[in-house]
Amino acid sequence: TFTIGIDSGSTTTKGILLEGNAIVRRFLCPTSFRPADSIREAWEALRDGLEETPFLTLTGYGRQLVDFADKQVTEISCHGLGARLLLPEVRTVIDIGGQDSKVIQLDEQGNLTDFLMNDKCAAGTGRFLDVISRTLGTTVEALDAITDGIAPHPLTSMCTVFAESEVISLRSAGVAPEAILAGVINAMARRSGHFISRLTTQGPLLFTGGVSHCVRFRAMLSEHLKMTVHTHDDAQYAGAIGAALIGQRQRAR
Amino acid sequence: TFTIGIDSGSTTTKGILLEGNAIVRRFLCPTSFRPADSIREAWEALRDGLEETPFLTLTGYGRQLVDFADKQVTEISCHGLGARLLLPEVRTVIDIGGQDSKVIQLDEQGNLTDFLMNDKCAAGTGRFLDVISRTLGTTVEALDAITDGIAPHPLTSMCTVFAESEVISLRSAGVAPEAILAGVINAMARRSGHFISRLTTQGPLLFTGGVSHCVRFRAMLSEHLKMTVHTHDDAQYAGAIGAALIGQRQRAR
Ligand code: SF4
Numbered sequence: 001t002f003t004i005g006i007d008s009g010s011t012t013t014k015g016i017l018l019e020g021n022a023i024v025r026r027f028l029c030p031t032s033f034r035p036a037d038s039i040r041e042a043w044e045a046l047r048d049g050l051e052e053t054p055f056l057t058l059t060g061y062g063r064q065l066v067d068f069a070d071k072q073v074t075e076i077s078c079h080g081l082g083a084r085l086l087l088p089e090v091r092t093v094i095d096i097g098g099q100d101s102k103v104i105q106l107d108e109q110g111n112l113t114d115f116l117m118n119d120k121c122a123a124g125t126g127r128f129l130d131v132i133s134r135t136l137g138t139t140v141e142a143l144d145a146i147t148d149g150i151a152p153h154p155l156t157s158m159c160t161v162f163a164e165s166e167v168i169s170l171r172s173a174g175v176a177p178e179a180i181l182a183g184v185i186n187a188m189a190r191r192s193g194h195f196i197s198r199l200t201t202q203g204p205l206l207f208t209g210g211v212s213h214c215v216r217f218r219a220m221l222s223e224h225l226k227m228t229v230h231t232h233d234d235a236q237y238a239g240a241i242g243a244a245l246i247g248q249r250q251r252a253r
Numbered sequence: 254t255f256t257i258g259i260d261s262g263s264t265t266t267k268g269i270l271l272e273g274n275a276i277v278r279r280f281l282c283p284t285s286f287r288p289a290d291s292i293r294e295a296w297e298a299l300r301d302g303l304e305e306t307p308f309l310t311l312t313g314y315g316r317q318l319v320d321f322a323d324k325q326v327t328e329i330s331c332h333g334l335g336a337r338l339l340l341p342e343v344r345t346v347i348d349i350g351g352q353d354s355k356v357i358q359l360d361e362q363g364n365l366t367d368f369l370m371n372d373k374c375a376a377g378t379g380r381f382l383d384v385i386s387r388t389l390g391t392t393v394e395a396l397d398a399i400t401d402g403i404a405p406h407p408l409t410s411m412c413t414v415f416a417e418s419e420v421i422s423l424r425s426a427g428v429a430p431e432a433i434l435a436g437v438i439n440a441m442a443r444r445s446g447h448f449i450s451r452l453t454t455q456g457p458l459l460f461t462g463g464v465s466h467c468v469r470f471r472a473m474l475s476e477h478l479k480m481t482v483h484t485h486d487d488a489q490y491a492g493a494i495g496a497a498l499i500g501q502r503q504r505a506r
Contacts, residue, residue: 033425099415120411120412120415121374121412122412122413122414122415127414127415131414158373159373159374159375159413160375160412160413160414161375161380161384161413161414162352162373162375162380169286172286
């Protein structure tokens with residue numbers, strides 16, 4: 001039997017159709033101005049053509065916005081579960097999304113033991129990379145190609161707003177945009193390293209969320225933490241996978 | 254004899270020509286891309302036509318950038334001294350400038366006993382009001398006129414970056430820009446109130462720095478602190494006044 005998990009994030013809406021431990025379908029779209037519309041879109045796409053109506057579990061910021069879900073669960077519980085499916089021995093999950101970041105500690109059995117959450121300051125989230133990339137006329141998606149093999153130029157401001165001004169000054173002073181962007185990734189990776197260390201440095205570590213796609217960020221995070229940073233092609237779906245798994249458990253009862 | 258104090262701030266450069274306790278001349282300009290140029294401009298304007306060359310004391314971010322000053326002093330020492338000249342019985346100074354904010358505690362004799370400084374997060378500084386005002390197509394200078402008598406609309410984000418997005422959403426949802434701006438001032442005044450309370454709530458309190466010109470902000474800060482918030486026409490010059498006073502003391506030796 002199928003279950004569906006949808007993770008309604010502030011930036012991206014992710015959805016998964018699960019059968020046992022197998023991912024049957026994935027859905028991803030930018031969260032619309034009306035997040036409920038994106039949830040509905042995900043729901044229709046994922047259940048399309050199925051004979052039975054799958055059990056639907058919602059998670060993420062927008063999880064309360066529609067009334068047709070069977071269950072609603074917090075991100076933290078879903079993320080830990082989803083991460084275990086992607087990397088069964090995982091003990092620490094770092095999730096960096098568009099507008100928040102969280103680090104989750106799991107015991108050997110995969111139970112949640114502790115977590116830290118940041119959704120108050122843009123500096124530790126994907127928004128930081130997004131704002132600075134735009135200031136330099138590019139996008140987060142292009143960062144790997146642009147900064148490949150480029151040494152980072154040091155950046156002193158950690159606040160997104162002050163970093164934006166600093167980046168403009170560095171450009172006026174003739175520093176190459178590639179070196180600035182490598183420096184921006186490095187500054188954020190260092191900050192994320194500190195954030196993780198505040199909770200735990202127990203490996204294996206799985207990196208999830210939109211920012212996990214940036215290869216250079218991963219490499220720099222690994223350098224700052226002095227440990228292996230695992231990721232997975234489906235890392236951005238960890239929350240949705242966990243939600244679908246919770247649906248399975250509920251059905252099994 | 255005359256002394257000059259120049260406060261080279263990140264946003265504004267302020268200068269004072271002092272004779273005894275009397276302010277003879279004031280100078281104020283936006284800090285140029287090369288802050289040293291603004292210091293030089295202030296120096297030339299303030300000493301213009303004087304027979305003797307006045308003793309020059311520099312303070313603020315840019316104080317190390319020129320080599321013609323007689324003395325350089327940190328902002329904190331200057332601010333306390335300058336505030337005493339503007340309000341002799343002052344015990345607490347809150348200074349909110351373009352890119353930092355500080356709260357300074359003085360004892361009955363006017364000696365500095367403690368201080369708190371924020372120059373890491375734009376949210377507690379003039380930059381916050383500046384970014385949000387621009388997002389709504391106006392300026393900090395116009396805030397008093399625009400928000401006069403308008404009830405504040407609640408704002409949930411304190412991060413400058415997230416508040417900017419929230420303000421755009423509120424506009425799309427049809428909330429009047431006047432009510433949003435009143436809400437923005439209120440949110441920042443509440444935050445500043447917390448910041449002050451972390452150090453002291455001993456009055457009299459003098460409010461200095463660029464943001465002290467905003468009457469609505471002052472009123473809201475007073476409400477949150479439940480105490481009188483004093484200011485002064487020369488409040489933005491407190492650091493420069495203190496620097497000039499330090500020059501006098503040095504000369505007197
Ligand atoms: S203004 Fe800067 S430091 Fe402050 S919360 Fe926002 S991004 Fe973080």
